Amino acid sequence: MNTAIVETINVTREVAWLPWAVSYFFLIGLSYGAFLLSLPGVVFRRPGWEALSRLALLGALVCGLTAPVALLADLHQPGRFWHFYAYFTPTSWMSWGAFFIPVYLVGLILYAWLAFRPLLAAHGRSDGRLAGLARAIAYGGLESRRALVGAAVVALVGALLVALYTGVEVMVVRARPLWHTPLLPVQFAVTAFAGAVGLTLLFNRFGPARHDAVLIGRMSRVLAVSQLAALLVGVLWLVLGVSGLAPVHAEALAEVAHSPGWQLTAVWAAGATVLTLLLSWWRPGSGLLVGLLALHSAWMMRWTIFIGGQEVPKTGAGFYSYSLPLGPEGLMGIVGTAGLWVFILVLLTTVLPLERLASARPAGV
Amino acid sequence: MKSERNEYEAREASEAGRRGTPPGPPDCNVSRRNFLRGVPVLTAAAAVPAMAQTPATARHWAMLVDVRRCIGCQSCTMSCIQENVVPEGSFRTVVSTYSVEVTDARQPAGTYVLPRLCNHCDNPPCVPVCPVGATFKRADGIVLVDADRCVGCAYCVQACPYDARFINHDTNKADKCTFCAHRLEAGLLPACVETCVGGARIFGDLNDAQGELRQRLDAARGELKVLKPEQGTAPQVFYIGLDERFTGKVEGQGSLWKPRARHA
Amino acid sequence: MKVQRRDLLAAGGLAAFAAGFSQTFGRMVDAFSGDAAQGHNLYGAALAPEFRVDPDSGELKLNPDQQVSYTGCLGCTTLCGVRVRIDKTTGKVIRVAGNPFSPLSTEPHLPMKASVKESFIALSRFQDKGLAGRSTTCGRGNAALAQIDSPFRVLTPLKRVGPRNSGQWAPISFEQLVKEVVEGGDLFGEGHVDGLRALRDLDTPIDPDNPGFGPKVNQVGHIVSVNDGRDLLGRRFWQQAYGTQNYVGHGSYCGGSWRSGSGALFGDHRAMPHAKPDLAHAEFVLFIGTAPGNAGNPFKRTGQLLAEGRADKRLEYVVVDPLLTNADNRAAPEQGRWVPIRPGSDGALVMGMMRWLFEHDRVNTAYLANPSLQVAEAQGEPSFTNASWLVIVEAGHPREGRCLRGSDLGLPLPDGAERYGDDDPYLVMGPDGAPLPVPQARTAAPLEVDAVLTLAGGRSVRVRTGFELLRESALSQSLEAYSADCGIAVEIIAGLADEFSSHGRRACAVAHGGMMSGSGFYNAFSVATLNALIGNLNWKGGFVMNGGGFPSVAPGPRYDLVNFPGKIKPRGTPLGRNIPYERTAEFQRKREAGQAYPADDQWFPGAPGLGTEFFASTFSGYPYSLKALILWMANPVYGIPGLQERFGQDLADPKKLPLIISIDPLINESNAYADYIVPDSLMYESWGWATAWNGVPTRMLTARWPVIEPRQAKTAEGQPISMETFVFALARAMDLPGFGPEGLADAEGNRLPLERPEDWYLRAGANAAFAGEPVGDASDEDIALSGVERIRPQLEAVLKPEEWRKVALLYTRGGRYQPAAQAQEAERPEWQTNRFSKPLWVWSEHVGGARNALTGQRYSGCATWQAPAFCDGTPMRAVHGEAEWPLLAMSFKSALQNSYSIATPITGLHPENPLIVHPDDAAARGLKSGDAAWLATPGGRVKCTVLVHQGVMRGVVAVEHGFGHRELGARAHRIGERQQPDRPHLAAGFNINDIGLTDPTRGGRSIWVDAVSGAAVRNGLPAQLERA
Ligand SMILES: Nc1nc2c(c(=O)[nH]1)N[C@H]1C(S)=C(S)[C@@H](COP(=O)(O)OP(=O)(O)OC[C@H]3O[C@@H](n4cnc5c(=O)[nH]c(N)nc54)[C@H](O)[C@@H]3O)O[C@H]1N2
Ligand SMILES: Nc1nc2c(c(=O)[nH]1)N[C@H]1C(S)=C(S)[C@@H](COP(=O)(O)OP(=O)(O)OC[C@H]3O[C@@H](n4cnc5c(=O)[nH]c(N)nc54)[C@H](O)[C@@H]3O)O[C@H]1N2
Ligand code: SF4
Ligand code: SF4
Ligand code: SF4
């Protein structure tokens, strides 16, 4: 036991970015990831991708609508969200983010609406629940390719900006070596995408294509690739850190290397990713399982970066120990976000029954 | 809630100035080093054009902490809490206390105490990140938070390399040391300074060459250090007797007990 | 089916969302409805400044909403002068800082002639005055104000409900309280209890067989903490009006051993004078068992002077302590040094140093050779010792160990003089080889004398000098052996001796709490004697006396607060047995029976009143038992090692001790056993005239006065219930002398009332204000600025026209203070003004002539090294060997807490106390920081959390004092219908006193105390440590 320097009196800084933030980064990541997944099927009409892409789009929508609410809650002054727009501050990535999010969401919603209009119309014609509502939203239900592409482009630009700012906003925090590495945004993006694939697999589990081995296999491959990418980035991070080639990485590593808790999480995260990779490659059939694993890795990564990162004192010795409070600042918050997510999902899948959504037939027909 | 116009002006001014300055170690670092060599120069805040318009604040507040004089009594810590009504479990200042193994055989270990507070950096990383411009460096060098504007996003809390900021649980806004600006304005000293038992905290105007602070700083030239100099934050809290092992994150065993906040 | 599940899902989701975001919604609403006032947009809730000072002109502007008053702190026994800031609208104390007039808070302090206005400006930024004249409170002093409105305060008289210590109370009226405690009766349905009236029997002896015990009134005992400036009123009542002998302070469990050891050197076992280093001018100070800046009294002044001395590189100091504390500071490594020592072994270190000094001719023999002050001063020395006086060393001679007197040689006594009285001269060896009476000595006397003289009776006896006896004692053991005993290397012992004797008179050695061990008395006597060997007493920069106060409770000049008709001089054996056994009837009986020793239990000739022994005495009935115990401001159960374990049961048993009354603002571990609790005022609410305990070379007196409205309930006459109103009421009920309508007299002898606190304190103030050169008058501005307006009506009503403004001046300045410059004499600037003029007893005949009552063994009359032992001299280790108890546990004061600050904000910063363990000892037990462990001694075991670092001597475990409370908020009491709040965290940590030892050589009748001083033993307890 090292007793060279023993701190006898000091204070703690509580985490200031709460689990709310983790939820936000998790959901917004899933959203833009899923959005990207939706492009091949919905925009490029690649055969065999329709169902998946529509499921992905559903995911992008559900997560995209939930995420900002979590973000709002992470503000200790949620009622003042409008200050972001009243006092634009170009030096702050967060300030920019406040403008990127709407761009993305508006694009996404428009894009989704255009993509789903035919389906909505179809449901409107049925006697299913909320058929009336569906009919209303469908608003005629005819599809216009051009508008769709246009909306997709707006959403794409928004998605990239969101991906960029969510990564860089954290990366620029030099005060936290663990965050302050150029690889961080990449890691966020890759894991977000992998998570999105996982989410789509999850949705698919409840759709008509739940036994479509080809489809699941395809997804699994995509997942495997993304996991591989995640691993490579991780390895690169480690190499840079250990070798000391890149000081920022060395610092980042140094910050956490000594913490047993961290070593465990690191091994865990790596393990989970490897497992997902292997399963999705060798057992493409195990769709749901790998899906969940991927989601779990995406969450874990963000949890350890944000909460774990804030457990590292910037000046004091040792670590601040965080224990998840049960109230809104902690567990209740996470559950609440999930609740909202579920609610929106149920709502959407009622006007847009999964059966239709995930049927391999192209939209409208 | 009152709020002073001239401070807003100063704020706008210093912000304007800041937006101009590119990231990376700004020139005020250089000037600070010069200052330590005794060459009288303007500080970063003073470099802001608006300064000229508000000569009333042509001051640059700063603190000198003479660690040799600190007895770790935490009078500063407690008086700050009383004076600024800091919620239980939160602190604007504290004196970190350590038992340090001594290798030079004279004695097995020694006590090291380190008063910490906001450094009122001349290049404060906490400021540019604020998404609503609620936190700013005033022309007199003090880094403040405008509670009327703060949205409590805690970005500044993350960006401060010194753990000097926190979210105040009573106000749900960013909180930190203000150098007791409310007392300075009344011609008084910061609470932690006026009641410093060991006389370790010396406070004053960097630009007042005759002032106690400058006299002491000049006398100690060469011995002076700041925390985390490599961050290029240009801290305005200077230390005599700052041990290298304590300028950054301390490598050692953390304290067993952390202050308890009764909220949550 | 499916549909329903969806609905449930949706509903569930929505519900979870609502719950999870409730807070968010709430905050949003706040935001729009404009949330609760959050103060200034930049300064937040910060307090409005108490006043404004224009930094350029120095002009002062007041804040009409706030009051700033100078009074006294009681956050610890230092009793600093502080300035209290009060919000006039709420009447709450909002912040406390230092009083710039008080040397306990400021160095250098402002002169009295500075106006209150000037004193405010002196604290401001104007010309950086506030930095130079910084006046402070410590961390505790800042936090202490929380006690005023603490939910744990006792505000009305309480009477216990159910058995003692059951935490249930009934609030009762003041009248009922007084009636019941005075008249007694079947107060608790447990049978008859004698009231104070019945117990006040001034004639009937307690025990006809032992008339020496005195009258039954002595069966009422009183324990008070420290003299907080009110003690003399307490003594006036309990001793001089009520009549009991047994009124003691906390000395015996504070630093009793140091005080006794010092008392031996200074030759006074009642007042036990002690000196302190002149930190403002010293070059080298050796702190042995006192931790400057970590604790110590005066805490702040010592800390500040230490900090200044080391920063200015003027002062070098060494702290000899088993534990590393805040006394060390690595930022100034070349100025200070920590030398770890084994607890209880300081005598070995110090006698080793003495050996080195003797062997290297570093003892100032020229100084020691001066036999009297007259000769000394002629030699330019401001003090002298009895080192050259002749001591009878003839074995078996009845006066063995005593100094030779003129009457022993048959020299004629001056008429009227009694044998061995003050005028029976001591002797030195004269130039002609014949003994010479000290008063006749004109030059230095020989130090090395070993002669045989023929006494009056014709019997010839061997005599030697104290110097020789001390040297013999020092040389009795080799440096190596001393080193082995204290665990300090030979070269360090030599180095310390060398350094100590290399600074002329500007060096000093001092001790305190570290002496509270099983060898405490001789360790302390040795440390004190070290100073005599370099002759530093009364020298600037040396070993200096406290400046003392200004006489307030005095026989004049304005009022006689001391004498009154019917004043009682208490008589009889003190309950603490602090007199020579040889003076008791038991001794006579046993000697006649042919076997004088052992006595039934220990006696302590070398001690003042012993609170430590109260409990053993009363519960074993030796010498006699108490019928009633009064606890005022005292918490012996928490503060005395082993007390609760050994006597808790007894205290809880009304048959063993029928009546316990406490006067205290809080419920602590001791008065939790009380039958009645009388509320008392807390520091800023109370009156008092407090002097510096020590360490201030100039005279000073702190004025404490109610700067806020006391929170306690009021009496029928509208007086806040307090110690004062309680004793006034008792005096009225029992019609006691010295109180009531004619209780007092002015200097002219006109009778005056003593019925309200002001009658006492304001007149005491008048004495102080008129002492020597009377002080000036307070101006209306002073009175307005300092909040003294509050008490102006009383001042004008109680005092005479020519007096009240002078007394007001003291209140506006928070006391009276001698100018700092007068610490040294103008004409001899190297001499202190206030000097100790009696001899230093290098050989104490008082101790050297006494015997251990349990063995009949003689005590050594000079400094000597004896390993920690129990009362009959049996070494502690002979009973509790290292095999079973490998560690030594010791206690030290928290740098932040005191023994009753637990329920204040300071606890938020430092919530719990660890057991500090050396890495090697931890490794041997598989312990690491943060682990839970059991710390066990023969007195019991406690659960603790270990903190492992190098800052403690190997083989020693250290306990920070001030935690492990059972009361003061740790337990929620029920008071009538009201339940105190539950604050379990206030019980955090542990208290070493819960595992203090009992003394096996006293049949376990008592806790372990030092054989000579009777002081509690809290350092060097044999211990084991194991994982929990
Ligand atoms: N912070 C703070 N200050 C205080 C107080 C407080 O409660 N807290 N209380 C006040 C009171 S009442 C008093 S009496 C004074 C006491 O002031 P001090 O006497 O200075 O303090 P203590 O902690 O009692 O003892 C001093 C040191 O003795 C050491 N020690 C223990 N055993 C031994 C030993 O065998 N040999 C040696 N050489 N050292 C040993 C302890 O580690 C401790 O550091 O402090 C006063 N000031
Ligand atoms: N293990 C260990 N034991 C120790 C010590 C140690 O260092 N270690 N220190 C020892 C020392 S140095 C001392 S002096 C003793 C102290 O022990 P004591 O003097 O007996 O008691 P304290 O705990 O100082 O305080 C006594 C009570 O005074 C009450 N009180 C506080 N303020 C006021 C007031 O304004 N008015 C009145 N009426 N009451 C008030 C509080 O209820 C408090 O419990 O403890 C000794 N015990
Ligand atoms: S110390 Fe932190 S909070 Fe203070 S100015 Fe520097 S960066 Fe900002
Ligand atoms: S917490 Fe307030 S001050 Fe800090 S960055 Fe956010 S808005 Fe700005
Ligand atoms: S200057 Fe004021 S706010 Fe800053 S630490 Fe000191 S007391 Fe606290």
Ligand code: SF4
């Ligand atoms: S008040 Fe001064 S001496 Fe005391 S801890 Fe703070 S800085 Fe150190």
Ligand code: SF4
């Ligand atoms: S040293 Fe003691 S008396 Fe002085 S301010 Fe601190 S607590 Fe109060």
Ligand SMILES: [Mo]
């Ligand atoms: Mo004490």
